Amino acid sequence: MELTEIRIKLIRDKADKLRAFASITLDQTLVIRDLKIIEGGNGLFVAMPSRKLCDRCPACGGKNHLRSRFCNDCGARLRDYRGRMDERGRPRLYADISHPINQDARDYVQGRVIHAYKHELDRSKQDGYVATTFDDLDYEYYDQTEADV
Ligand SMILES: [Zn+2]
Known part of the structure; x- marks a missing residue:
């Protein structure tokens, strides 16, 4: 190539x-x-x-970037450190x-x-x-x- x-x-x-x-x-x-x-x-x-990895808000199902602290749709407080960790123990965000x-x-x-x-x-x-x-x-x-x- x-x-x-x-x-x-x-x-x-x-x-x-x-x-x-x-x-x-x-x-x-x-x-x-x-x-x-x-x-x-x-x-x-x-x-x-x-691309940024996202997950869904447990309250409303809205999609949020893993680093978001509040839901973009309903404003609910989101858990910190969602998603999987990488090989160095840091959250995989991308x-x-x-x-x-x-x-x-x-x-x-x-x-x-x-x-x-x-x-x-x-x-x-x-x-x-x-x-x-x-x-x-x-x-x-x-x-x-x-x-x-
Ligand atoms: Zn929400």
Whole structure:
């Protein structure tokens, strides 16, 4: 499998650990969006697109993110630490939507995406830099704790 296109959208807020969004194209066939390039404690890493895990309010059945403390629909107080724990004993709040199947694949994708990010960063320092068009990018709510992995 080849990543035939990688698009990088740099994020300029240095206070944030999120450095860029990326989209990748696999074999000129399938696009995966909303990868994130994050400055972690051990350097840059790539977070695959993920969704927030939800559960249902015991009082009204409304859907709430696992971190919500009150039901969005009825306002009932919700239990803390709902859902399953991860291997480090912390609540699992997100699930990957797509992800590499093994470590080699992860290294390959991450290496290519970070290379593209650094290239884009260099380009951005040149005069007349025009950011890559990213019409289809969702600037979804970004949760800082995602970067704490
Ligand atoms: Zn409720």
